[in-house]
Amino acid sequence: MSFLLQEVGLTHSNGHVALAAITLRAHQGENIALIGPSGAGKTTLLNTIGTALLPTAGTMTVLGQQPKASARALRQLRALIGTVHQAAPIPARQRVVTAILAGKLGQWPVWKSLASLIYPQDMAGARQVLERVHLGEKLFVRCDQLSGGQLQRIGIARVLYQEAQLILADEPVSALDPTLALDTVQLLVQEAKARNATLVASLHAVDLARSCFDRLVGIRDGRIAFDLPAHAVTDAQLQTLYAAETAPAETVHPQPSFLVDGQVMPAHGCR
Template sequence: MGFTLEGVGLIHANGFRALRGVDLQVAPGERLALIGASGAGKTTLLRVIAASLRPGEGRVRLLDGEPWACSPGNLRRLRARIGLVHQSPPIPPRQRVVTAVLAGRLGQWPLWKSLASLVLPADPQGAQAELARLDLADRLYERCDRLSGGQLQRVALARVLYQKPDLLLADEPVSAMDPALSELTVALLNEEAVRRGVTLVASLHAVDLALRHFPRVVGVKDGAILFDLPAASVTEALLRELYAAEGGLPLAGSVAPDEAPTTPDLPPLRCA
């Protein structure tokens, strides 16, 4: 699912201007990374793309339709096709992993099935399959508050993978993981997008991860787009300008290239 933003601007309820004049055009199946200092507006931009946040200015077009002109029912059906991996996993601590993952399909399931699944999980095999790709298959019936931050982040990721969205969005999906696991997880997201031919937009704090894995890189600074280039054309000078306020480039650290899985049959990730 492609999308277009035209002159999008947004001021939060507290008066903070998060986005100004953002133009962004993404074709179906494209994969791009959003980079920029914290507070630059990456999360807000992703939530606007996800049709969760309505911008005050400009136009949003998703799938050649305007989400904010849709009826509530159509907006809900549109959102069911968009998967957003949140930065801090929005999962109730006492929920079981299987329930948290199956929640990815609430937008597609009829209500009776969602409610029945609370008593007897409707599709434990499906949840198990997604967790297995993230090396968490043995945690299916664990309670989420028994997991580490990085494991919880992978459960949230498994939920969105289970949703099988047409537009895959991820807001710093590896912020609680160590460098090796971050590398594998970002590679997995890209493989998923390529295999299913869906659009992928991920914001990443680590610049090197973005440059290594994404063909297109968008730099966000002070709520506006500073550059929008193929990864190979992003120069050192541009990055210095992007992170001028942080005094140094945030990097994930290097990982030997042979460690990253490149086979198309999606092997499970190994915990570092």
């Protein structure tokens, strides 16, 4: 079991209920896409699974551990979880190679982590993962010289370098053009399958999720609307999930395809 949430709820200090009665499990090696309208709770759910947020109700086990364990155990657990943020939290003046190697800081001994800040300890490994996201030539570039889409791919390369057992990706391709978005989602899915890692990603491009992921979890108002194999999710369920969206037609296309920035792109090759 990769993770198990049982009747998990999360209520913020201001009384806002972000998650309510979430029961969700994933076996090691599964790939799952979270879909739903903006503000539905997808990011909060990812942050809860990743232990950045702790539930205020229910129980949760992640990679066989209870997140409410000691601080040391929690740090060790987080070292096994790789998170791809929509806006990568990378210092602007940091060089790309340092940003990539930061993926292993939770696994390296302290002396190696400190030494790597002065002189990168594994430049070959960093270059290898950068080439997988088509940025091999950016190894020594400062991060403030990169575009938003390039920074997203740096964040993905860092998680690839980390070799996490659980990969959580929050809108990992929101800043990418359609071709790169497809290529990058394929890369994440392939990487997870190759290492039997669990992948959970939130996506606004629903047809990309339907084409590339085995399982879809619909989230609405902090609750699970459905949890089904991708092929079993109907257009009617998607229309209901996005009923309050201003342009619900974005979510459904009759042929395998996905919509990004107003362009419908074929999604062949994901499966």
